[in-house]
Amino acid sequence: MKKLELEFYKHDAVTVAEKLLGKTLVRCWDDGLVSRYRITETEAYLGEEDKACHASKGRTQRTEIMYSEGGKVYVYLIYGMYWMLNIVTGAENHPQAVLIRGIDNIIGSGKVGRELRIDRSFYGENLPDSNRIWIENAPEVTCFITAPRVGIDYAGEEWRDKPWRFILK
Numbered sequence: 001m002k003k004l005e006l007e008f009y010k011h012d013a014v015t016v017a018e019k020l021l022g023k024t025l026v027r028c029w030d031d032g033l034v035s036r037y038r039i040t041e042t043e044a045y046l047g048e049e050d051k052a053c054h055a056s057k058g059r060t061q062r063t064e065i066m067y068s069e070g071g072k073v074y075v076y077l078i079y080g081m082y083w084m085l086n087i088v089t090g091a092e093n094h095p096q097a098v099l100i101r102g103i104d105n106i107i108g109s110g111k112v113g114r115e116l117r118i119d120r121s122f123y124g125e126n127l128p129d130s131n132r133i134w135i136e137n138a139p140e141v142t143c144f145i146t147a148p149r150v151g152i153d154y155a156g157e158e159w160r161d162k163p164w165r166f167i168l169k
Contacts, residue, residue, distance in 0.1 A: 003127075003128055004134075004136065009070030009089050009090075010071075012044075013098050014044040015089075021042060021144050022138050022168060023135050024136040025133075026133065026134050026135065028133070038104055039102070039103055040168040041100075041102030041107065042101060042102075043109075044099075045097050045099065050096075052154075052160070053096065055096070067093050068124075069090075070089040070091075072125065073085065073087065073123065073126075074097050075118055075122045082114065084109050084110070085122070086098060087100065102167070102168075145169060148160060148165060149165050
């Protein structure tokens with residue numbers, strides 16, 4: 001299959017989170033080996049108004065890449081040990097991203113980051129142009145469920161309960 005083009009990532013995070021289900025996340029390792037994974041779970045974070053989104057605190061050094069045009073990688077470290085893989089979406093200066101929560105039989109965003117050996121060096125990577133990580137097209141899926149996002153109680157009931165987690169069935 002062919003890499004997703006920049007245009008795919010220019011939509012809002014909720015739309016892209018749904019459309020990423022079933023797509024193929026590709027990782028090219030330092031030794032040249034290429035691994036492919038089916039995206040099975042995503043979560044959308046939709047801008048400064050979304051109290052669960054990192055951009056809700058405004059533009060910072062950490063969130064700067066979220067203010068770019070879609071198609072970039074946003075990574076951050078949690079608990080001092082897990083790198084979270086996010087895909088920036090939408091238009092420039094409208095910060096939003098999709099967290100990759102599951103690939104193949106690997107469920108959990110920390111486990112995804114560990115499997116893909118994500119680290120700080122991926123911050124800002126341009127997916128359509130990258131030679132070490134990208135997403136390839138695959139047939140659109142229609143069999144999935146939505147659920148509230150995970151681990152964001154701090155954002156309040158309104159934002160916690162948004163059905164912006166997408167899970168392939």
